[in-house]
Amino acid sequence: KNLNNGQLYGVDLVQDRFANDSSAYEFSGGPDYISIPWNQSLEISNNITMSFWAKLPDNEEVYKQRAVITSKSGVYLFNVQRKDNNEWEFGARGQLINQETWATVSPGSKWNHFLFTQEPDSSNTNTVNKLYFNGDLVKEEFLNRGDRSYDGDQGDNLLIGTFRVN
Numbered sequence: 001k002n003l004n005n006g007q008l009y010g011v012d013l014v015q016d017r018f019a020n021d022s023s024a025y026e027f028s029g030g031p032d033y034i035s036i037p038w039n040q041s042l043e044i045s046n047n048i049t050m051s052f053w054a055k056l057p058d059n060e061e062v063y064k065q066r067a068v069i070t071s072k073s074g075v076y077l078f079n080v081q082r083k084d085n086n087e088w089e090f091g092a093r094g095q096l097i098n099q100e101t102w103a104t105v106s107p108g109s110k111w112n113h114f115l116f117t118q119e120p121d122s123s124n125t126n127t128v129n130k131l132y133f134n135g136d137l138v139k140e141e142f143l144n145r146g147d148r149s150y151d152g153d154q155g156d157n158l159l160i161g162t163f164r165v166n
Contacts, residue, residue, distance in 0.1 A: 002041040004158075006034035011161060017053060017111035024053070025161070033161030042158055047119040048094035050078045055111045056088060066162050068114075078116055090131065094118035101129035103139035 008025075010032035016024035027033065036042075050069050060066075060082040069078040069092075078092040083104060091102035094116070101116075115132040121142060131139040 002039060004036050004039055004041060006036040006160065009033050009035060009161075017055070027162040028057075031162060033159045036158040036160070038156055038158065047117070049115065049117045050092060050094070051113065051115040052078070053111055053113050054080065054107075055109070056080065056082075056107050058109060068160065068162075070159050078114070080114070090114050090133075092116035092118075092129070092131065094127075094129075099127055099129065099143045101131055101139055101141045101143075103131045103133065105133045105138060107133075 011025045011027055011034065013022040014024055014026040015021055025034070052068050054068070062082050062084065066080055068080060077100070078090070080088055080090045083089050086106050087104050088107055089102050089104050091100050093100040099118070105112075113132075113134050117128075117130045117132075119128055120126070121128050125144075127143045129139075129141045129143060130137060
């Protein structure tokens with residue numbers, strides 16, 4: 001319906017968290033990603049929710065950001081990065097580049113659910129960013145609200161995976 005179909009680059013189908021074969025994509029290096037051509041249906045005017053399940057690697061470099069959902073210019077952004085041996089940080093922004101929110105979690109070596117929401121507050125003057133980890137709210141932040149311009153974004157594909165420009 002919205003024609004937001006992606007092209008696969010370097011990803012493999014693997015078992016998902018319920019052990020169903022060929023039911024999840026593995027993004028094991030960089031860049032491994034799905035590229036979705038820009039479409040007006042991707043323009044967010046108020047609310048946005050981004051979510052992913054991940055089993056994070058034990059051997060990831062410390063403080064090397066891995067964009068899970070992004071575009072080359074960072075229109076949307078949902079990142080994870082290893083902080084130290086046991087902790088990871090994840091952060092996101094939805095509409096405005098300066099409206100990022102970050103939290104620290106300890107995911108272990110199991111499947112984990114990461115979720116970000118952004119919406120206007122009840123007075124429509126601020127933005128409320130929320131980060132959830134495995135269903136628990138781990139960070140809520142109120143930020144000044146502004147309008148998002150999509151001028152120039154039309155050629156900037158949405159990327160899902162371990163995309164990173166070195």
